[in-house]
Amino acid sequence: MISDRATELGYKSPRVIDLAYTTMEALLCTCSELGAVAVVVPSLDHLPVGALETLDEAAITIVTVYPAIARHVERKAERE
Numbered sequence: 001m002i003s004d005r006a007t008e009l010g011y012k013s014p015r016v017i018d019l020a021y022t023t024m025e026a027l028l029c030t031c032s033e034l035g036a037v038a039v040v041v042p043s044l045d046h047l048p049v050g051a052l053e054t055l056d057e058a059a060i061t062i063v064t065v066y067p068a069i070a071r072h073v074e075r076k077a078e079r080e
Contacts, residue, residue: 005065006040019046024054031060038063
């Protein structure tokens with residue numbers, strides 16, 4: 001379902017990361033290494049406390065499967 005949602009919005013799904021076994025710091029490093037612009041999760045309940053703000057600061061779009069929302073953020077490059 002996550003891959004389907006990502007594809008529906010035009011994203012590739014290069015890697016699935018179990019957030020129960022990773023830190024936000026590790027997630028941000030992986031996003032940076034892969035050049036990821038979005039994180040797709042089943043629901044916002046799957047994100048740890050503070051993740052929305054952290055991902056927003058990193059200009060990472062947050063996409064959920066249920067409810068089907070995409071929280072787009074202004075890209076850093078657009079601000080410069």
